Amino acid sequence: MKKIGILTSGGDAPGMNAAIRAVVRKALFHEIEVYGIYNGFQGLMEGNIKKMELGSVGDIIQRGGTMLYTARSEKFKTEEGQQIAIEQLNEVGIEGLIVIGGDGSFQGAKKLTEKGYPCIGVPGTIDNDIPGTDFTIGFDTALNTVIEAIDKIRDTATSHERTYVVEVMGRDAGDLALWAGLADGAESILIPEQVEDLENVVQKLKRGQERGKKHSIILLAEGVGSGVEYGKAIEEATNMDTRVTILGHIQRGGSPTGFDRVLGSRLGASAVDLLLAGKAGRVVGIQKNELVDHDITEALSQKHTLNLDMYKLANELSI
Ligand code: F6P
Numbered sequence: 001m002k003k004i005g006i007l008t009s010g011g012d013a014p015g016m017n018a019a020i021r022a023v024v025r026k027a028l029f030h031e032i033e034v035y036g037i038y039n040g041f042q043g044l045m046e047g048n049i050k051k052m053e054l055g056s057v058g059d060i061i062q063r064g065g066t067m068l069y070t071a072r073s074e075k076f077k078t079e080e081g082q083q084i085a086i087e088q089l090n091e092v093g094i095e096g097l098i099v100i101g102g103d104g105s106f107q108g109a110k111k112l113t114e115k116g117y118p119c120i121g122v123p124g125t126i127d128n129d130i131p132g133t134d135f136t137i138g139f140d141t142a143l144n145t146v147i148e149a150i151d152k153i154r155d156t157a158t159s160h161e162r163t164y165v166v167e168v169m170g171r172d173a174g175d176l177a178l179w180a181g182l183a184d185g186a187e188s189i190l191i192p193e194q195v196e197d198l199e200n201v202v203q204k205l206k207r208g209q210e211r212g213k214k215h216s217i218i219l220l221a222e223g224v225g226s227g228v229e230y231g232k233a234i235e236e237a238t239n240m241d242t243r244v245t246i247l248g249h250i251q252r253g254g255s256p257t258g259f260d261r262v263l264g265s266r267l268g269a270s271a272v273d274l275l276l277a278g279k280a281g282r283v284v285g286i287q288k289n290e291l292v293d294h295d296i297t298e299a300l301s302q303k304h305t306l307n308l309d310m311y312k313l314a315n316e317l318s319i
Contacts, residue, residue, distance in 0.1 A: 003033040004275055005049065005094040008066040009040035009073075009105035012252055013124045013138025015260030016066040019100050021057040022268030028054055030276060035094050039069045040101075041076035041108050045084045049092055061261055064141070064254045072104065082111050089117065096275040098268070100124040100137070103300065106283060110296045118280030120271040121296055124264070126252055129173035131302035132294040133285025137267065139175065140259040142251045146180040149247055150217060154184070157215035160241065163205060163234060165218045167227030167246040174306055176251070177221035182314040187216040189314055190230070192223035193306045198230075202237045204318075209240065216240075266291060 006023045008016050020036070027034040036056065038048040060067050075081040089097065096118040099109040102125035109119035123130040126142035146168050157164050166186075170176045174191025181189035187208060188201045205216055218234065220227050231244035256264070263286060270284045270291045282293040 001032065001095045001275055003035065003092070003094050004096045004098065004272070005035045005037050005089060005092075006068070006098045006100070007037035007040055007044060008068045008070045008124065009099060009101035009108065010070060011102065011125060012066045012070050013126050013136070014064040014141035014252070014254055014256035015137040015264035016100055016124045017060040017063050018256060018261040018264030019122055019124060019137055019268035020066065020068060021061055022265040023098055023272055024052045024057045025054065026269040026272040030272070032272075032276070035092060036068050040071040040073060040105070041081070041085060042071040042073035043069070044088055045073070045076060045081055047088045047091070049088065049094075062255050064256060070101070076108055082115060086112065086115060086117050096120070096280070098122060098271045098275065100268070102127065102136070103130060106130070106296060106300055110281065110300060113281035113296060118275065119296075120274050120279070121283035122267045122271050123283065123285060126176065127170050127173045128175035129170075129304040130283070130285070130299070131304045132283060132287075132292065132299045134287050135263060137260055137264045138252070138256070140263075141254055141257045142169070142176060143179050143183070144257055145251050145254055146176060146247060147183050149245070149250070150180060150184045150186075153245055154215065154217065157217065161214045163216045163218065163238070163240045163242040165220055165227050165231040165234060165242065165244045167220045167222055167244065169247070169251050170221040171223050173223070173304060174221040177219045178306060178311055178314065181219035182310060182317075184217060184219070185318065186219040186314070187318050188218045189311065190218065190220045190224045191306065191311070192221055194308070194311055195224070198233055198237070202234065205234070205238050205240065209238075
């Protein structure tokens with residue numbers, strides 16, 4: 001393999017730039033040409049491809065977002081779109097593709113691999129919802145962003161003796177809510193994997209109020225429902241002064257943490273190693289701090305599992 005390509009796809013995540021840098025530098029170290037594909041699969045179909053040099057990835061390791069930009073493409077989901085993408089890759093002579101993104105992006109990588117085009121997936125999403133890896137690139141930074149925000153919310157919550165519902169990202173996955181809830185000592189954590197009755201949340205709040213608690217934080221993953229609706233329901237049921245904060249896309253930005261920079265660097269470099277070893281249709285990951293790789297079809301057929309022991313612990317600590 002003499003030429004490889006790299007793209008980022010789906011929601012951006014802090015640490016993606018560290019992964020791009022690692023792919024480019026590792027490839028150049030092995031004297032392989034690297035091509036950056038801009039705007040994800042959409043840009044690939046449009047031939048938005050540029051050769052990358054050592055300096056192309058200078059001064060990016062500390063930056064959030066993705067220097068290659070990203071997109072969610074409906075057209076690429078079609079046979080026609082995938083065919084056009086392969087033609088674009090062949091035209092430049094790119095022999096293997098590294099795709100950094102979440103499960104939607106991996107579906108794209110899987111499709112191309114099934115059509116005989118070697119792809120390797122690198123898990124990058126703040127949701128931490130990719131099976132076969134303990135952590136995805138961007139999760140740790142997003143977690144720390146949420147923690148910082150909740151620490152601030154707690155100051156005003158205490159001053160006004162209020163209850164806060166904080167809605168965090170995570171369409172189908174509760175990792176961000178669970179980890180932030182545990183790290184912040186939230187009273188209740190509402191996640192899609194473990195639906196909790198509103199009545200339990202209300203009873204817990206009332207018990208807290210009875211023993212003189214001045215404020216409460218409820219962590220809600222967006223996949224469970226609307227924070228605004230939950231806020232209303234909680235205020236009605238408890239009569240407590242309640243406010244709602246939706247953290248939104250602030251969770252996706254910011255300089256990556258040390259953990260995400262290291263994770264991005266390790267996973268990006270490992271994806272290059274796999275391509276050079278002639279592998280295709282694999283996703284890289286980290287398990288027990290060791291680099292691993294799995295078959296992409298198998299990884300996509302599995303469901304990400306949330307650490308229920310952590311959920312239990314969070315509940316025990318917030319009685
Ligand atoms: O998958 C990452 C994620 O941030 C989810 O947590 C969230 O539901 C979604 O992307 C938001 O997508 P968009 O940026 O397209 O609004």
